[in-house]
Amino acid sequence: MNPMNQYPPRPTMTDEILEPVVVAFIATNPEFAKRCGPDSVQDIVDAYSLSADGFELCKYLERDHGWDTSREDMDTLDELGSDVRARLKQLEQEWMTHNNIKPPYPIGTKVKCNSRRDIGFIDSICEYHPGRFLVRPEAPSDVDRKHSMRWVCKFEEVEPVSEASA
Numbered sequence: 001m002n003p004m005n006q007y008p009p010r011p012t013m014t015d016e017i018l019e020p021v022v023v024a025f026i027a028t029n030p031e032f033a034k035r036c037g038p039d040s041v042q043d044i045v046d047a048y049s050l051s052a053d054g055f056e057l058c059k060y061l062e063r064d065h066g067w068d069t070s071r072e073d074m075d076t077l078d079e080l081g082s083d084v085r086a087r088l089k090q091l092e093q094e095w096m097t098h099n100n101i102k103p104p105y106p107i108g109t110k111v112k113c114n115s116r117r118d119i120g121f122i123d124s125i126c127e128y129h130p131g132r133f134l135v136r137p138e139a140p141s142d143v144d145r146k147h148s149m150r151w152v153c154k155f156e157e158v159e160p161v162s163e164a165s166a
Helices: 015-027 030-035 040-047 054-065 071-078 080-098 142-146
Strands: 110-113 118-125 132-137 151-154 158-160
Touching (some): 015 040, 015 080, 030 071, 040 054, 054 071, 054 080, 071 080, 110 132, 110 151
Antiparallel strands (some): 110 158, 132 151
């Protein structure tokens, strides 16, 4: 059993979290705000994806919500992603602090990273993303070795692997 199961789930991006970020984003971009209509916040929330850049977001808004977007809109909406990721990072940090979450396994532990479906060794705690390990692949390729490849794996997505089951 993963020790992380004892804690509430990690925050994920939901419409309730995204909406105030979009409202603040529009408010801090007055030229963009002038081009927005009354349903703009909800349209953006509906179309938004953490993996979408400004171009993709504009295409979704055109296709699904009838927007007529410009290159300027694409550039502006490109910046929304950093605001959203910053908010999610803040919520994750608060989640870790509030629940007193510590790394469930020590550095050097051989683990399976379930999101990658691969095995490696915990190399360190990620200093840029809360609640994540940097995992060194067990069998790195030449390219992985050359570039010191590490996977970023959430604490709850790793489980120790015994030598017998590896």
